[in-house]
Amino acid sequence: MEEKIVYDFDTAISRSGTNAEKYEARQRFFGKADVEPFWVADMDLPSPEFLVDALHARIVHPMFGYTEQYADVFESIQWWMQHEHQAAVEFKQLSLSPSVVTSISMAIQAFSEPGDTVALLSPVYGPFYSCTKLNHRKVADCPLRVEQGKFEIDFLTLEQQLARPEVKLLLFCNPQNPGGRAWSFQCLELVVEMCAKHGVILFSDEIHCDIVFPPHRHHSVLNIPAADDMAVVAHSIGKTFNTSGLQSSFTIIKNAELRSRFRTAQERSHAGDINLLGKVALEHALSPKGAEYKKQLVAYIHENTRQVCERLQQIDGLLVMPPEATFLVWSDFRAFGDWQTVFRKLIQEANVALSGGTFFGPAGEGWFRINCAHPRALLLPAVERIAASF
Ligand SMILES: Cc1ncc(COP(=O)(O)O)c(C=O)c1O
Missing domain, CATH: 3.90.1150.10 (Aspartate Aminotransferase, domain 1)
Known part of the structure; x- marks a missing residue:
């Protein structure tokens, strides 16, 4: 039997010289x-260390040319989503993306037109705003309420915003940054129901989903069947494995038409692939180790x-x-x-x-x-x- 590794998070490691x-x-x-x-x-x-070793093993070879989106990467993603998040995903539903923020921008371009409006629940990770504005869309803000020291969604305001015909997309942060909220299944169901009712596409940014503290757990939009035809879920190994500099992210879109629109936006910006070390990192990080x-x-x-x-x-x-x-x-x-x-x-x-x-x-x-x-x-x-x- 392999010896269990005990990771050392206590020893401080200088980042000097890494341009962090x-x-x-x-x-x-x-x-x-x-x-x-x-x-x-x-x-x-x-x-x-096993991930660092895998990256080392790859850079030993002196050619870093164009690299296929090879099957092991997709198998690892599929394994992780099933094992860690009880979400069954098919290869065809996966699209690689350099970063979650790139995917946000692609979704804005794919599912709305300049002048349209994108809804979000604030406060929220800054690029939700900046990507919307830089793509010449307006922001429909639905401020979260602080109740008993936690963020809660104001569903009345959210529904009012989603009901506006110019609102085409909801950018949803699940779990929530900065408030650290792991939204409940019931809460997600309501969000999905409201988006479906008003024909709004739901972009669920799940980049923080691996870091959830018991008794809480992550509920992915992928596990809500009603979301299958109107949701984009984005994830990355950046937060969980401290690999943000490697730019290795992916989306899962179950509906074929939405997927095709998303990929067209990616192709237009040549943003549908990731660098080779990102692929190696995805392949090895999303594993039993x-x-x-x-x-x-x-x-x-x-x-x-x-x-x-x-x-x-x-x-x-x-x-x-x-x-x-x-x-x-x-x-x-x-x-x-x-x-x-x-x-x-x-x-x-x-x-x-x-x-x-x-x-x-x-x-x-x-x-x-x-x-x-x-x-x-x-x-x-x-x-x-x-x-x-x-
Ligand atoms: C909610 C959220 N989404 C996206 C990102 C950035 O992800 P990426 O580097 O993959 O664009 C962050 C980083 O802090 C984040 O907190």
Whole structure:
């Protein structure tokens, strides 16, 4: 029997010399090159060794030319979706994509026209807005409500927005970034029902779906039969395996006509393929070894988020949203002044760089997001400094 690997997430590994955006862009975004970075949503935790070995094995060969979309990649995706998310997918339903954001843009182009409107539930990951606007579509915002410290969908507003004839697409974040909500099956069913009723295509961004903390679980739109004819589901190994720089993502579209429209948009932008190391990474990450890594990673991150929330909740006036999923903790600092004042204090006094809430739309103003996918020995002192500053 193979020996079980115990992954080490505690040892800090320097990213110096790797041009990591989280580090290199600190001067540009925070005006301080040595502020400790807990912003960009990638992990300061290592990819598993078996995956690094697979990439090594490939780069030994000195030719990096055009590479087929070979069957092992699709088999791995199919295995992962079935094993980890109980979703049966067929090869023909899969399209590779360099990134989830690329897929968002392709979906906007495939399922709406310039001047149409795209709905979203804010606050939400910034490119939901920017892709919509850059594609000359309007945004129909359905702000989430904070109830008992959690985001809830305002279904009345959502239905009003979806009922507008110019709304063609709903960009849905499942699990939710920045709030870490793992939407319930009933909630998803309602979203699907409303989209179907009003002829709106549902784009479910499920990039964070592997990192969900028990007793919560991820419910994929793929498991709602009523969504089969109106949904695009996007996933990636970027978050789970810390491979965002390899750009390896995919979509699952069950309906043949929607798939064809999506692929036409991809072809128009020559965006229907991924680089060869991305293929190698997909093939090897989405495997039984990857599932074991993921299990240990989720346990580590869960404990990180638990300890971070416990400490932040002791700060008077701070509202903290304990996540059910994702490695992100979203907190409301509005009691401490305008967001610029808080931003400066976080950098200058606490020496931490967090993601500012306005990146997630107007509803995020005054909130900040802390990335907890860091070795605990670096993360917890940073949280102590935040507590000391507020
Ligand atoms: C909800 C969500 N979607 C997409 C992305 C980016 O994914 P990609 O790098 O595959 O475009 C992120 C990254 O933080 C995210 O949080």
